[in-house]
Amino acid sequence: MYRIVTVSGEANRVMPLQIKLKSRPAILPLYLRALTARKQGRLAGEGGRILASVSLNNQAVDPISLRAYREVCGFADGSQLPATYPFVLAMPLQLRLLVSEAFPFPVLGVVHLRNRIRQYRGLQESERLDIRCDLCAPVAVKRGYEFELVTSIRVAGELVWESTSTLMSRVKHQDTQTLRTPAATQRGGGKSDVADTVSQDWQVAADTGRRYARISGDRNPIHLCAPTAKLFGFPRAIAHGMWSKARCLAALEEGVFAGKLPTQFEVEVAFIKPIFLPARVSFESSTDTDGTVFQVYSGEGKRVHLTGKLVALREV
Incomplete structure (x- = not known):
């Protein structure tokens, strides 16, 4: 279903985990892993650095799912994708990162704080999409640890859409001297x-x-x-x-x-x-x-x- 690519780089530094998927991952097994995985609760590397990436290329849009999405969210029909719809396509990839060994904290209880989307041009329903998600290392804040999931969509190599989700894990931490002030x-x-x-x-x-x-x-x-x-x-x-x-x-x-x-x-x-x-x-x-x-x-x-x-x- 996926393969892990070894990345060379600086000596004595943990390299990002890179996962290349061949198909869209099934959600249920990922949720089972989220419920049962034992996380070590320790950070690796400085906050904000990319810990892991997952990619899935050449993805088609399912018109039935898109129609249902428009209905539940209130979008009118049209040839372009709603700007929030690529987030739905990327959701299994994001969950795959959170249940991986690269993410140190339990998935349940993670809170979505903020989301930013940048659309560089309209995406057509007929286009094939290359999706990549990056997991950034958590940083200590007052109530736990904040981290970002960064998602990008490319069409034929062209960057057309980006999203940054800021999330928080309410995990106690020891080092109160390096707390970052939340945005x-x-x-x-x-x-x-x-x-x-x-x-x-x-x-x-x-x-x-x-x-x-x-x-x-x-x-x-x-x-x-x-x-x-x-x-x-x-x-x-x-x-x-x-x-x-x-x-x-x-x-x-x-x-x-x-x-x-x-x-x-x-x-x-x-x-x-x-x-x-x-x-x-x-x-x-x-x-x-x-x-x-x-x-x-x-x-x-x-x-x-x-x-x-x-x-x-x-x-x-």
Whole structure:
């Protein structure tokens, strides 16, 4: 299913694990490994350095899965892929890295803090995609360790899409002298005073987590139903963070951008508080010369779930 490539380099330095897949990995065995793997809890090398990489080339898009993704996230039909859809294609590769010997901590309990996507051109549904994911070494922060998963998509050698996910493992650490200050997150404060804001109310169904899980393969128990979520300390199932981001992007595409997003753009979000299912939440966006900022909140702005910003990139 995969092969490990030995990498030469500097003496006395641990080289990144490189995995080349020949086919898309099955999700269930990876989750079983996530549940049963014993992790040593020790770091190798400096924070931020690439620990492992996995690649899978010449991948076609399944039109049935894509159609289901559009439906659950609110995207309209079109010839281009939604900008968040490559994340779904890469999810098994990311999980493969997290269950590998290169990642030192348990997978369960890892929290998705932030995600940034850069799209350099629109991806066509008919294109064949080369996917690569890199796992970067964790760095100590106040509440545990933060690390990044960096995903890139190429078509015929051309870099067309990139994503950086910042995640955190709540593992205690000894060295309090080298703690890194977590990156600041853009927090909303309820309804904006900007005159040109656009607002929507969303009814998020109780089965949203299960529907998104069937498409994405992310069957983390906290997203499926109340009984499985309670096993991990949540009163009810919570929506996937990347579903929330995709739903925001679909709303921006339909409303602010009148059905067509910029050709090249960057969209970054911070996941602040979970959305418990079912839920009634509000989406709000405002646009100025610096870009479009948006947020998802509930309770008349008392509980902010997500904040984000979309900016057009200069044409290359």
